[in-house]
Amino acid sequence: MSLLGAIEAGGTKFVVAVADVADPEQVLHRESFPTEDGTRTLEKVITFFDQFTDIAAIGIAAFGPIDVKPNSPTYGYVLDTPKRGWSGFDFLGTMKAWRDIPYYWTTDVNGAGWAEYKTGAAKDVENVVYLTIGTGVGAGIITNGELLTGYSHPEAGHIMMQKHPDDVYEGLCPFHGNRCLEGLTAGPAIEARWGMSAKEIPDDHPAWQMEAFYLAQAAMTFTATLRPDMIVFGGGVPHREVLLPMVRESFAEQMNNYLAVPDLDTYIQPVKNGDNAGILGCFYLAKTLI
Incomplete structure (x- = not known):
């Protein structure tokens, strides 16, 4: 064998x-x-x-x-x-x-994203952004059935973000503080901001609306720059089922009908291969x- x-x-x-x-x-x-x-x-x-x-x-x-x-x-x-x-x-x-x-x-993240492309949530599309939110934040990007690699691999966890108006957290990233996606949304950033881990935060806590605001903003950035067929969220933080519906809602608000995308329940998906x-x-x- x-x-x-x-x-x-x-x-x-x-x-x-x-x-x-x-x-x-x-x-x-x-x-x-x-x-x-x-x-x-x-x-x-x-x-x-x-x-x-x-x-x-x-x-x-x-x-x-x-x-x-x-x-x-x-x-x-x-x-x-x-x-x-x-x-x-x-x-x-x-x-x-x-x-x-x-x-x-x-x-x-490329490895996990490729699995979602082959057998998971994105198995029926050719262009996908796989975004993992866990200890860190990263993205595996597949365009026309190929992993995206230029000068090097993407480091999409460090795209710059607009701060939520209620967020006073100074950020976790040692390079960008509270200016990048990872510094604001990774699991350790959630725990440092709220004093409890993503697993412990109740569903009705304002932490989720803030997290959704940032993840939707990231999804909007990838939509505008890459125009994928689907965005798949993986990692420990999106395991909380309360989060992705809020991301879809915030995405619609922030996009404000500027770009057409598939139905949001189809467009923004959780990882299927776990x-x-x-x-x-x-x-x-x-x-x-x-």
């Missing part, structure tokens, strides 16, 4: 898995472990994959920023990051030194290499 490998490389934990090439949605073996520094974490990754001799390709979806330019001298590296032991780490080179097989190297999105995306991206 020929296998596909998946590495979902998160800043908090790593998930590694294998699946049959013929059925990428059927996970055969899977493990997870806390993220340590690059060397120790990759040792655990390699120990897992050492069990399998017939891996045809591996998809890697890594926390960033990472170098995704194939002609760059640091292609495959994790770039400057506050995660200790990872800045300047040659992730892809370490894997190639272990076993020289094809690897698909991309960001964690916590499996990253692994599934890795499998499907790896399969493009064989």
Whole structure:
């Protein structure tokens, strides 16, 4: 049996898995472990994959920023990051030194977004923005069936935002404070602003209207610049079912009938693959290499 490998490389934990090439949605073996520094974490990754001799390709979806330019001298590296032991780490080179097989190297949000495009909420469209709101904020953008990559991968969590008139929070982002999407809407920003986590905040709390205002503003920006067929929200924060209906309502108010979009219940969707999105995306991206 020929296998596909998946590495979902998160800043908090790593998930590694294998699946049959013929059925990428059927996970055969899977493990997870806390993220340590690059060397120790990759040792655990390699120990897992050492069990399998017939891996045809591996998809890697890594926390960033990472170098995704194939002609760059640091292609495959994790770039400057506050995660200790990872800045300047040659992730892809370490894997190639272990076993020289094809690897698909991309960001964690691209991996999850690709899964939504292949089998999830966006499986019937060709242009999608997958936006994850969790410990951080990022976007995987697919245009005409291809992952968007220019000079580097998108860092859409750091688009500039107009402040909500009632928001006095100073923001979480160490680079942009309260001026960017991540600094205002990520899970840690919610907790710092309101003194409780997104899981703890009641449905009728004003936190949700404020969060919806910012996420709708982001959705409006992506709509105006990219004109996607769909915007899919993933990550821990949108797990709260109260949020997306408010995002749709705020989106309609802020757009003010300027641009036509599909019915908002269709246009702004929750992730369908849940916590499996990253692994599934890795499998499907790896399969493009064989």
